[in-house]
Amino acid sequence: MKNTILLVALSAATGLPALVQANGYPNKPITLVVPYAAGGGTDTAARIIAKKLAGKLKQPVVVENKAGGATQIGTSYVVRAKPDGYTLLMGTANLATNPAFYKTLPYNVKTDLTPVVLATDVPVYIFTSPNASVKKVQDIRTQSKQGRALSYATAGVGSIPHMAAEIFNRKTGLHLQHVPYKGSAEAVVAAAGNQVPLSFDNLAPAYGQVKAGRLVPLAIAADKRSPALPDIPTLKELGIPVVAASWWGVLAPAGTPPAVIRKLNTQINDVVKDKSVQDFLLQQGIHTVGGTPEQFTRYIHEESEKWQAIVREADLHLEN
Missing domain, CATH: 3.40.190.150 (Bordetella uptake gene, domain 1)
Known part of the structure; x- marks a missing residue:
C-alpha cells in the first residue's frame, strides 16, 4: 500500500x-x-x-x-x-x-x-462500369482525343487516387475532369452506376462491385501486377509509367x-x-x-x- x-x-x-x-x-x-x-x-x-x-x-x-x-x-x-x-x-x-x-x-x-x-x-486501380463506353485504357486516349469529355471519380481532393489520375493526365497529355467525393464508397457507387465513366481508387472499396460484375478494373498503377487481380495489367505495361x-x-x-x-x-x-x-x-x-x-x-x-x-x-x- x-x-x-x-x-x-x-x-x-x-x-x-x-x-x-x-x-x-x-x-x-x-x-x-x-x-x-x-x-x-x-x-x-x-x-x-x-x-x-x-x-x-x-x-x-x-x-x-x-x-x-x-x-x-x-x-x-x-x-x-x-x-x-x-x-x-x-x-x-x-x-x-x-x-x-x-x-x-x-x-x-x-x-x-x-x-x-x-x-x-x-496500389491504385482504374475502374469503369461494364455499361460505360470505355472498355480498356486505350479507349480513354481515343475518346478523349475525339473530343469526348471524360471524367473520373475519386475519394477526394489530394487523395493518392486523385494524384495518380492527375499524373496519368500529364503522362498521356489528356485532360480528364476530376469529380471528387467524400469517400471511396460514394465514388465507387458513382462509377458502378456509370454516373462517372471512370474511377481511380484502391481495390478494397470496389471489391464488392468488382466481384458482382458491376465494376471493371482496367489497369493498376504499380510496378507489378497484384496477386489479388493477376490478369489486370499495370499502366507501365501499357506504356503509361504511373506508379501510385x-x-x-x-x-x-x-x-x-x-x-x-x-x-x-x-x-x-x-x-x-x-x-x-x-x-x-x-x-x-x-x-x-x-x-x-x-x-x-x-x-x-x-x-x-x-x-x-x-x-x-x-x-x-x-x-x-
Whole structure:
C-alpha cells in the first residue's frame, strides 16, 4: 500500500505518469477515427484491424467515421483529443499530400501527431462500369482525343487516387475532369452506376462491385501486377509509367505516453502479421506492412517530400 501511495506521489514530479497509464492501459474502449465515410477502403482495413486489436487489448476498439475536408475533419478531431491512447487516427496518405495542396492546415503532421505503425500499402486501380463506353485504357486516349469529355471519380481532393489520375493526365497529355467525393464508397457507387465513366481508387472499396460484375478494373498503377487481380495489367505495361499507392497507418495525438505508443505498436504489428488478416486484406488488394513508430515517422516525411515534388512538377492545383 505504501509503495502504491509513493508511486502516485512521485508521478506528478517525474516521468511516471506515462508508466502508470501504460501499465493500466487500456481500461476502457478505444476510438479509431477513420477520416473517410463508412464503406471505403480505409474503413474496411480499419474495421478488421480494430476487431483483432480489441481481442488482443481486451477492450472494444470502436471505429468512428469523420469524413470531409480531404481527411482534415477526422485528423483535426484526433489532434484535439486527449493524448491518452484512447483516441487514435487511421491516417492516410493525405497526411503527406495535403501540405502540397493546402497553404494552411488546422494541424501540423510533424508536431501534432505521433505515428504508431504503418499498417498497409494499397496500389491504385482504374475502374469503369461494364455499361460505360470505355472498355480498356486505350479507349480513354481515343475518346478523349475525339473530343469526348471524360471524367473520373475519386475519394477526394489530394487523395493518392486523385494524384495518380492527375499524373496519368500529364503522362498521356489528356485532360480528364476530376469529380471528387467524400469517400471511396460514394465514388465507387458513382462509377458502378456509370454516373462517372471512370474511377481511380484502391481495390478494397470496389471489391464488392468488382466481384458482382458491376465494376471493371482496367489497369493498376504499380510496378507489378497484384496477386489479388493477376490478369489486370499495370499502366507501365501499357506504356503509361504511373506508379501510385495509398497507405494507411495508425497515429495518436502528440503527447501520448511513449509506453502506450509502444504497446499499441506491438499489438497492431501482431494484428497485421495475422494470416487471416493478411489473406482478407490481400484479397482486396491491400498489402500489410508493419514496423516501428520511427520507421513510420520517416516514411511519412519521405512521402511528403515525394508528393510535394510531384505536385510542383505536375503543376497540380487545389480544387474547391
